[in-house]
Amino acid sequence: MTAAWFTLVCVSEESLLSGSFEQLAMPHFERLYNFACWLTHDRQEAEDLVQETYAKALKGFSSFQQGTNFRAWIYKILRNAFLTSRTGLKVTATVPLDLEGDEENLPKIRETPESILLQRSDRELVQKALEQLPVAYREVLLLCEVEEMSYQEISATLSIPMGTVMSRLSRARRALRTSVQTAQVQKMQGA
Amino acid sequence: MVCETWNDKLDAYLDGELPAGEERALGEHLQGCAACAAESLSRVQLKRAVHDAGQRFTPDPAFRARIQKNIVAKQPAHWSRFWLPVLATAMVLLIAGAITLRVNSVRRGEQQLVSELADLHVATLASSNPVDVVSTERHTVKPWFAGKIPFTFNLPELKDSPFVLMGAKVSYLNQSPGAELIFSVRQHRISVFIFQERALGSLRADDAARSGLSFNVRSWSHDGLQYFVIGDASAQDLDKLSELLKAAA
Numbered sequence: 001m002t003a004a005w006f007t008l009v010c011v012s013e014e015s016l017l018s019g020s021f022e023q024l025a026m027p028h029f030e031r032l033y034n035f036a037c038w039l040t041h042d043r044q045e046a047e048d049l050v051q052e053t054y055a056k057a058l059k060g061f062s063s064f065q066q067g068t069n070f071r072a073w074i075y076k077i078l079r080n081a082f083l084t085s086r087t088g089l090k091v092t093a094t095v096p097l098d099l100e101g102d103e104e105n106l107p108k109i110r111e112t113p114e115s116i117l118l119q120r121s122d123r124e125l126v127q128k129a130l131e132q133l134p135v136a137y138r139e140v141l142l143l144c145e146v147e148e149m150s151y152q153e154i155s156a157t158l159s160i161p162m163g164t165v166m167s168r169l170s171r172a173r174r175a176l177r178t179s180v181q182t183a184q185v186q187k188m189q190g191a
Numbered sequence: 192m193v194c195e196t197w198n199d200k201l202d203a204y205l206d207g208e209l210p211a212g213e214e215r216a217l218g219e220h221l222q223g224c225a226a227c228a229a230e231s232l233s234r235v236q237l238k239r240a241v242h243d244a245g246q247r248f249t250p251d252p253a254f255r256a257r258i259q260k261n262i263v264a265k266q267p268a269h270w271s272r273f274w275l276p277v278l279a280t281a282m283v284l285l286i287a288g289a290i291t292l293r294v295n296s297v298r299r300g301e302q303q304l305v306s307e308l309a310d311l312h313v314a315t316l317a318s319s320n321p322v323d324v325v326s327t328e329r330h331t332v333k334p335w336f337a338g339k340i341p342f343t344f345n346l347p348e349l350k351d352s353p354f355v356l357m358g359a360k361v362s363y364l365n366q367s368p369g370a371e372l373i374f375s376v377r378q379h380r381i382s383v384f385i386f387q388e389r390a391l392g393s394l395r396a397d398d399a400a401r402s403g404l405s406f407n408v409r410s411w412s413h414d415g416l417q418y419f420v421i422g423d424a425s426a427q428d429l430d431k432l433s434e435l436l437k438a439a440a
Contacts, residue, residue, distance in 0.1 A: 022259070022263070025262070026258075026259060026262075029250065029255055030249065030250060030255075032335030033248060033249075033254075034245070034247065034249070037247070037248035038245070038248070039245070041231050043248070046248070047250075049262070050250075050254075050258065052256075054258050054261065054262065055261070056267075058262060102271075122240065123240070124244075125245060126240045126243075126244035127244045127247060130241065130244060130245065141241055142241075142245050145238055145241040145245055146241070146242055148242075150208065152204070152206050166202070166203065169202060170199075172435060173202065173234070173237065176237065176241070177237060180237070180240075
C-alpha cells in the first residue's frame with residue numbers, strides 16, 4: 001500500500017515535470033535556434049543542434065533543479081552539444097576556446113569613437129564582423145547583447161568564472177570594434 | 192582620451208553589472224567628462240548594433256512544430272517510464288493476491304479434507320459396527336482388503352507398542368475406496384486412512400502435522416498412497432503410530 005502510494009506520488013510529480021518542460025523550454029526556441037545558427041553558420045546544422053538540445057534537455061529534465069536558471073541550463077546543453085558536434089570539434093581544434101591572455105592576436109583599437117558611430121545600414125557590417133569573431137568571443141557577445149544575460153547567467157552557461165566573463169566580453173568587444181572599424185574604412189574607401 | 196580610472200569599468204556600467212556605489216560615481220563622472228561620455232555613447236551604440244544584428248535567424252514554423260511534436264511524442268515514453276513502477280507494483284500486488292488466493296484455496300482444501308476425515312472417524316466410532324473386520328492380527332486385516340480396495344499396504348508389528356489394532360473397514364473419500372484401520376491407545380481411538388493419492392483430487396494434503404476440530408492429524412504420502420492418522424489421542428501418540436506405519440511401508 002505504502003509502495004503504491006509512493007509510486008503514485010512520484011508519477012504525479014514526474015507528470016507535472018514533463019508537462020512543465022514544454023512550458024519552460026518552448027519560449028526559448030526561437031532564440032536557441034538563432035544562437036545555434038550563429039555558432040554553426042549553417043541552418044541545417046543549427047536545426048540538428050536545436051533538436052539534439054531539446055531531446056537531451058527533455059531526457060535530463062528530471063535532473064534539472066527546479067527554481068534554478070532554466071535558460072542558462074538549456075543554453076549550456078546547446079553549447080555542449082555544439083562543442084561535441086563535428087563543426088564544434090573542428091572550430092575548437094583550430095581556435096582555442098580559452099582566448100584569455102591572447103593579447104597579441106587582438107587588433108589594436110584606434111581611440112577614435114567617432115569612427116564607429118554606426119548607421120542602420122551598418123547592420124550587415126556588424127553581422128559580418130560577428131561572423132568573423134572566434135566562437136569564444138561570438139558566443140559571449142551574443143549571450144550578453146542578444147540574450148541579455150547577466151554575467152552570472154553567462155558564467156553558468158559557459159561554465160567559466162565571472163571574472164573570465166568580464167575579461168572575455170571586453171576582448172570580444174574590442175575585437176568587434178576593430179573589425180567594424182576596418183570594415184567601415186574599407187566601405188568608405190570603396191565608395 | 193578616456194579616463195584610465197573608469198575605462199575598465201565602462202562595460203560593466205553599461206551592462207548594468209557595476210555595484211551601486213561605483214555606478215553612481217561613474218554616472219556623475221560621465222556628466223562632466225566629454226571623452227568618457229563619447230566613449231560611453233560609442234559603446235552603447237555598439238551594444239545596440241550587436242543586439243539588432245544578432246537577432247538574425249528565424250526558424251521555420253514547421254521546424255518549431257516538429258520539435259513541439261517530438262516533445263509531446265516523447266511524453267508517453269516518459270509516461271511509461273514512470274508508470275512502469277506503478278504497473279510493476281500492480282503486478283506484484285496481483286501476484287501476491289493470486290498467491291494468497293492459492294494459499295487460501297489450498298488451506299480451504301486441507302480444512303475440508305481434515306473435516307471429511309474427522310467426520311469419517313467420528314462416524315466410525317459412533318457406529319454400532321465400527322469395523323467390518325474385527326481383528327488384532329495384522330495378517331488377518333491386510334488380506335481382508337484384497338479385492339475390496341484397488342491397492343495394498345503393509346501394517347506394522349505392534350507387539351512392543353502401546354497401540355492395539357482393533358479392526359478395519361472400507362471407507363470412501365471423494366467417492367474412492369480406501370482402507371480405514373482402527374487403533375486404540377489407552378482409552379483413545381485412532382483412525383488410519385489410506386487412499387490413493389490420485390483419488391483425492393482437489394482434496395490435497397501435504398506431509399504435515401495439523402489439528403482440527405479438536406483432533407490431531409498426521410498425513411504423508413508414500414508410493415502413491417496418502418496416509419492420514421486422526422484421533423483425539425495426543426500428538427506424541429499420533430507421531431509414534433505414524434512412525435510405525437512409515438517403517439512398515
